[in-house]
Amino acid sequence: MSDFINDFWNIYVVVLVIASLLFCAFIILSNRASRPKGGVVELHGHQWDETLAEWNNPLPRWWVWLFWMTIAFAIVYLIAYPGLGRFGGQLNWTSANAYEREVAAADAKVAPLFERYAQMDIKLIAADPEARAMGERLFLNNCAQCHGTDARGSRGFPNLTDSDWLYGGDPETIKASITDGRNAMMPAFSSMIDGEQLRDVVHYVRSLSGLTVDSMRQQRGKAVFAANCAACHGAEAHGNPVMGAPSLADSTWLYGSTEAIITQTVSRGRNGHMPAHGDLLGDDKIRLVTAYVWGLSNNATGAH
Ligand code: HEC
Ligand code: HEC
Structure with missing residues (x-):
């Protein structure tokens, strides 16, 4: 209960808790009807279905005591444990x-x-x-x-x-x-490589693992790769474990080998975390x- 942002809510909770306890006590006291002398119990005066009437009997004593006990329990509990606004209770118990x-x-x-x-x-x-x-x-x-x-x-x-x-x-x-x-850290290349060049390098990457490609694009893409990608993935595209750059020359793919996915990888970059x-x-x-x-x-x- 230490995270109220200001005093108002602390006081609000304290008042609400105490008021409810007092209200419970008030309800019990105000319903206290003593047992009539001579044992004659009055009728309430309501009558249903011709003969059905309501006696004004006092509440059973054990039942009233049960209520007092719950109120006493609440008071003991609130002294020991958190519950009264910011007051942490004598036992210093917190869920944390x-x-x-x-x-x-x-x-x-x-x-x-x-x-x-x-x-x-x-x-x-x-x-x-x-x-x-x-x-x-x-x-x-x-x-x-x-x-x-x-x-x-x-x-x-x-x-x-x-x-x-x-x-x-x-x-x-x-x-x-x-x-x-x-x-x-695989950088996004969209500002450097796009259009035909992008398609070329994607074809070149696919060719490395034996996927079907356009051989003209593959030829042109090789130069794009050497200039932009080899620094991390290696000249032979075998990858570099120091920075987690994967081998592009095998059949294992982290994100996927389709033209669409590789295109997305190259233009938007990837940041596996x-x-x-x-x-x-x-x-x-x-x-x-x-x-x-x-x-x-x-x-x-x-x-x-
Ligand atoms: C929130 C998701 C997430 C959780 C949880 C997670 N990992 Fe990972 N883990 C990843 C991702 C993503 C990568 C790849 C990082 C990259 O792309 O470089 C990775 C990479 C790895 C690697 C390196 C793999 C390689 O090829 O070198 C190992 C080993 C690993 N995780 C083991 C674990 C273990 C063991 C746990 C549990 C204790 C774990 N991870 C929990 C997401 C997660
Ligand atoms: C700064 C280093 C760096 C550069 C430059 C770089 N990459 Fe990457 N590349 C990475 C890293 C690191 C990953 C792994 C990303 C991850 O794990 O999330 C990666 C992942 C990839 C993947 C995904 C592989 C898979 O298994 O799904 C492809 C494809 C790829 N790179 C192609 C390229 C191409 C093509 C270029 C050049 C245009 C390039 N990369 C330039 C570091 C780099």
């Missing part, structure tokens, strides 16, 4: 610190599990079925929404089960990709998920 305590307790419980692997070589972790199962669970919880539950990716999200890597597939590089994240997970997961968990990912393409025992 309750959550932190739960996380700390859970971490303490699983820490010994992770400790076993903290010093172990990633390739050895990948060979341990129990560790791989833990890595898979971490993957499903943190990575599957982008890379797919089977880690095969989709358009714009790389497949992690093949041996084709943007940045590199050795354990250390995979770990770095996960820990620090990756930001790919892999979020950093270092702070979120911590080193121990990252080692396990790294081992799992590495195992997917390196035939770790039993990996699928």
